[in-house]
Amino acid sequence: MPLIRSSAAELANLMATGEASSVEITRASLDRIAEVDGEVHAFLHVDAEGALAQAAEVDRRRAAGEELHALAGVPIAVKDVVVTRGLPTTAGSRILEGWVPPYDATLVTRLREAGLPILGKTNMDEFAMGSSTEHSAYGPTRNPWDLGRIPGGSGGGSAACLAAYEAPLAIGTDTGGSIRQPASVTGTVGAKPTYGGVSRYGLIAMASSLDQAGPCTRTVLDAALLHSLIGGHDRMDSTSLDAPVPPVVEAANRADVSGMRIGIVKELTGEGFQPGVQKRFEEAVQHLVDAGAEIVQVSCPSFRYALAAYYLVMPSEVSSNLAKFDAMRYGLRVLPEGIDDPSAEQVMAATRDAGFGDEVKRRIILGTYALSSGYYDAYYGSAQKVRTLIADDFARAFEVADVLVSPTSPTTAFPFGDKMSDPLSMYMQDIATIPANLAGVPGLSLPSGLADEDGLPAGFQILAPAMKDERMYAVGSALEKRLHAAWGGPLLARVPSLVKEA
Amino acid sequence: MSTSTTDALMGYDEVIERFDPVMGLEVHVELGTATKMFCGCATTFGAEPNTQVCPVCLGLPGALPVVNAVGVESAIRIGLALNCQIAEWCRFARKNYFYPDMPKNFQTSQYDEPIAFNGFLDVELSDGSTYRVEIERAHMEEDTGKSLHVGGATGRIHGATHSLVDYNRAGIPLIEIVTKPMVGAGERAPEIARAYVATLRDLLKGLGVSDVKMEQGSMRCDVNLSLMAKGAEAFGTRSETKNVNSLRSVERAVRYEMCRHGALLAAGEKVVQETRHWHEDTGMTTAGREKSDAEDYRYFPEPDLVPVAPSREWVEELRAALPEPPAQRRKRLQTAYGFSDLEMRDVLNAGLLDLIEETVAAGGSPAAARKWWSGEIARRASAQGQDVPTYAAGLGLSPAAVVELEGMVTSGRLNDAMARQAWEGVLDGEGTPTQVADARGLQLNQDTGALEAAVDEVIAANPDVADKIRDGKVQAVGALIGQVMKAMKGQGDAAAARALILERLGQPS
Incomplete structure (x- = not known):
């Protein structure tokens, strides 16, 4: 099998046994990027030189007999919302064009220390706001399954680069589904850890109380390996959990669901979900039953308010988090037209007008309104109460079920432009993923198959109680094994090659 | 922003006759912690601009705050010294507004959940009486950077060609101490204001939490003042005079604003609710930013920080250790x-x-x-x-x-x-x-022979004085002691000389 098609765990083995070097693996990824990224546009910035230097360093250390991290030498792509010292970081926005951070996010430090060559920065909806990457200021990423369709969002670049075999691993961030929904529509795997499980230090904040970084991979085991590497306490992030990383790798390796109670959330299935997506979901559930799991039906009535609550809490935090982009210290600076001697405030206004896209402005305005005196209680205050109700629903559901499952995204990938004029229908993409962010619980998406009606990937979502992330890896890994057996290999084996046959 | 207009002022006595002042004081104190409130940067005063900064206090994308535990401890100690209740659980909040010297365009502060609340401070006045200033709250927040406006005449933004910003101060821990409105202070309002700030300064100095140097801005006072007509119950419209930075200025600013408000109200005009700037040189205030209650900071709980929940044991330990x-x-x-x-x-x-x-x-x-x-x-x-x-x-x-x-x-x-x-x-x-x-060679001459000789010589040379002493006018002895000391070139023991003179002249010493 060509190097680019190998999983991270397989690549680690190849390096451990001396069958491949990190430089060879990294160069293979870079070659593939050069070959297909013109069409896919998963990357905003590629750092071939830096990645190869890191790869050579790992090869040298391995040759010297040093003890290395399991993923050492496996190249990785990082979502452009994560700051990287010396590598341009834009969060998909014009307002940060050309900004080179002077520091690394904590998770990037961990990647560097473990010796993972960073291939580059992946495309995304501006400031992680969107479900299609159509809101990137630098043009959309295309879905490798169908270049006329969206790769999901906001982390479309991180998901697409996996599906296009440009990288074996990627980092994503998930505020309302930005890891899981792209995974779902590209036939890849993505996990959002428990809130606080991975440091947010160095993640350009969208909504602080919802944001969480996590692994984007092609297999459940790879996700567990990467989760384990980037997870854990960070004293630079007050909201980071001061607890050991859950035993996710063990769980993924054991892949044991016998006796586990799998809860199907009534509110997250059926109506509103594309028939082919729903069908693959039901089949996957049957696979889990065959593997020895028990199925229970649960109801989470407050989930119906999740989207509404999310679109108050998230924009409120956005309106404050994005206030710092004011042209005073870094990033874009635009002088207002027709004003000879503009004030700082006028420069701020002109820059923000030119530098932010429509979706970002929409959310800033929404959040500014929701936090306004006289509206705060009705909007932000009520939304916070809904969060509590949703957390209560989860708590009750987890009394009778060890994990909850649903389709990840209600549909397969939609064509470009389909939802650009209808923000609400775009927001509906995250209907099944948002509750986990509001409650802070972990969620994982893996492919459930191709929908009959369009032949595009559908996703299966597993939600676990806070700090019980290992459960979703156990279930995900067990399901993946059975599905691979049924398909005769991974789903991604069927993705178009993207290379024009000679 | 004009400094040229002269306000009409009412005579102080007339103000007191016709109105009751209502006064509230907000004091900002920079804590003397070694590091900033939410990051590890140094807080040294007077360092090269923008040398004590990091991603956190510069508000770089992705950076996150972490609370300085010493800052929290200082806040609790201040609260306790001000006889406040200490919150069992409180949060930071974001105060959102745009200003170039504020790196994140929000200030991390506290809003409806201050760390300390409902206290008082007794201040002594010049007549020996004590006035109890009720404390509304003391809360934690971060300082902003400092703008330097270049090219204008006054150092103000008006007329400046450009501005420079120093973020060294951004993120330095501040405690804001807010009094309840003081009603009924009458003519003593200016004195009370000064005495309160002076007493507070001493208290904070005694706690060792701040160097409380008003001239360096580590302690700053805002004066909120309004007048209400005698007998009225509703407060009048207030002005907020910012950054009054000496004790004397606090007193003068209160007095000035009372006279200015008095003249406006007497003329049937309205007091504008606004920020006023205090001018130390002229002793006047001038209008700053107009401010209304509708000004909306869109406070909400800071999602990047976890709540502060000081244990009761810790609070009691701090209370017991207060000076x-x-x-x-x-x-x-x-x-x-x-x-x-x-x-x-x-x-x-x-x-x-x-x-x-x-x-x-x-x-x-x-x-x-x-x-x-x-x-x-x-x-x-x-x-x-x-x-x-x-x-x-x-x-x-x-x-x-x-x-x-x-x-x-x-x-x-x-x-x-x-x-x-x-x-x-x-x-x-x-x-x-x-x-x-x-x-x-400073040494009393302990040679009794020399002393006796000098005493006898002086008595002989001053028979009149000696007679007076003999007659009981003992107070005249001073003149003779002086001469003895002179004779001994300043090295005699005056007490011994006195005893000897009296003895010689038959008087009990």
């Missing part, structure tokens, strides 16, 4: 030292209480300590524009020197005049009192 309140300490020491009110006032005005306490602790008497730390050293310190403690510290002068000097007097080696000479030598840097006395 004695300054007012209580002053009373105790005045009684112990037997100082009159006047003496005590002088001691306090000169900032000598700590030095005197240390001197007494080192074995000196309170009277000698007060005497030597006032007088000549005060004159020299003031010529240098310093207070005595600073001046003494500069000389490397410790309380032990005063104790040594006093010992030389009580042992009979020096008389008072000699002691003064020795002290001058010490202040001139000639060494310890003993070294100076040795070098200058």
Whole structure:
């Protein structure tokens, strides 16, 4: 099998046994990027030189007999919302064009220390706001399954680069589904850890109380390996959990669901979900039953308010988090037209007008309104109460079920432009993923198959109680094994090659 | 922003006759922590601009705050010293507004959940009475950066060609202490304002939480003031005079605003709710930003920080370790030292209480300590524009020197005049009192033969005076002692001379 098609765990083995070097693996990824990224546009910035230097360093250390991290030498792509010292970081926005951070996010430090060559920065909806990457200021990423369709969002670049075999691993961030929904529509795997499980230090904040970084991979085991590497306490992030990383790798390796109670959330299935997506979901559930799991039906009535609550809490935090982009210290600076001697405030206004896209402005305005005196209680205050109700629903559901499952995204990938004029229908993409962010619980998406009606990937979502992330890896890994057996290999084996046959 | 308009002012007496002032004071105190409130940057005053900064206090994308535990501890100690309740659970909040010197365009502060609330501070007024200032709250927040407006005439943004921003100050921990509205202060309002800020300053200094240097801005006072007509119940419209940075200015600013409001109201005009700038040089305020209650900071709980929940055990530990309140300490020491009110006032005005306490602790008497730390050293310190403690510290002068000097007097080696000479030598840097006395040959003459000879000589030379003393006019002895001392070239023991003269003239000594 060509190097680019190998999983991270397989690549680690190849390096451990001396069958491949990190430089060879990294160069293979870079070659593939050069070959297909013109069409896919998963990357905003590629750092071939830096990645190869890191790869050579790992090869040298391995040759010297040093003890290395399991993923050492496996190249990785990082979502452009994560700051990287010396590598341009834009969060998909014009307002940060050309900004080179002077520091690394904590998770990037961990990647560097473990010796993972960073291939580059992946495309995304501006400031992680969107479900299609159509809101990137630098043009959309295309879905490798169908270049006329969206790769999901906001982390479309991180998901697409996996599906296009440009990288074996990627980092994503998930505020309302930005890891899981792209995974779902590209036939890849993505996990959002428990809130606080991975440091947010160095993640350009969208909504602080919802944001969480996590692994984007092609297999459940790879996700567990990467989760384990980037997870854990960070004293630079007050909201980071001061607890050991859950035993996710063990769980993924054991892949044991016998006796586990799998809860199907009534509110997250059926109506509103594309028939082919729903069908693959039901089949996957049957696979889990065959593997020895028990199925229970649960109801989470407050989930119906999740989207509404999310679109108050998230924009409120956005309106404050994005206030710092004011042209005073870094990033874009635009002088207002027709004003000879503009004030700082006028420069701020002109820059923000030119530098932010429509979706970002929409959310800033929404959040500014929701936090306004006289509206705060009705909007932000009520939304916070809904969060509590949703957390209560989860708590009750987890009394009778060890994990909850649903389709990840209600549909397969939609064509470009389909939802650009209808923000609400775009927001509906995250209907099944948002509750986990509001409650802070972990969620994982893996492919459930191709929908009959369009032949595009559908996703299966597993939600676990806070700090019980290992459960979703156990279930995900067990399901993946059975599905691979049924398909005769991974789903991604069927993705178009993207290379024009000679 | 104009500084040229002159406000109409009403006479102070008329203001008091017609109106009741309502006053609220907001004091911002920069804590003396080694690092900033939410990051590890140093807080040294006066460093090169933008050298004490990092991703956090510059508000770089992705950076996150972490609470400085010492800052929280200081806030709790301040709250306790102000007799406040300490929150069992409180949060930080974001105060959202745009300004170039604020890196994140929101200030991390506290809103409806302050760390300390419902306290009071008793302040002493010049007539000896005590006024209780009710404290609404004390909360934690971060300072902003500092803007420097270049090219304008006044250093204000108006007329400037460009502005520079120094973010060294951004993120320095602040405690904002807010009083409840003070109603019924009447004509004493300006004095109360000054006394409150002075008392607060002493209290904070005693706690060791801040250097409370108003001139460097580590303690800043905002004066909120409104007037209401006598007998009215609703408060009038207030003005908020910002950054009044000396005790004297606090008093003057309150008085000025009372007179300005009085004139406006008497003329049937409205007081504009606005920020006012205080001008130390002219003693006036000028209009700043217009402000209304509708100004909306869109406060919401800071999602990047976890709640602060100080355990009751910790709070009680901090309470038990609080230093004695300054007012209580002053009373105790005045009684112990037997100082009159006047003496005590002088001691306090000169900032000598700590030095005197240390001197007494080192074995000196309170009277000698007060005497030597006032007088000549005060004159020299003031010529240098310093207070005595600073001046003494500069000389490397410790309380032990005063104790040594006093010992030389009580042992009979020096008389008072000699002691003064020795002290001058010490202040001139000639060494310890003993070294100076040795070098200058200061030594009472203990030769009784020489003393007797001098006494007899002086009695013989002054028969009239001697007769008066013989007749019982003992107070005349002073004139003879002076002559004896002169004859002995200042090295005689005046007390011994007195006793001997009286003995010779048949009077009991």
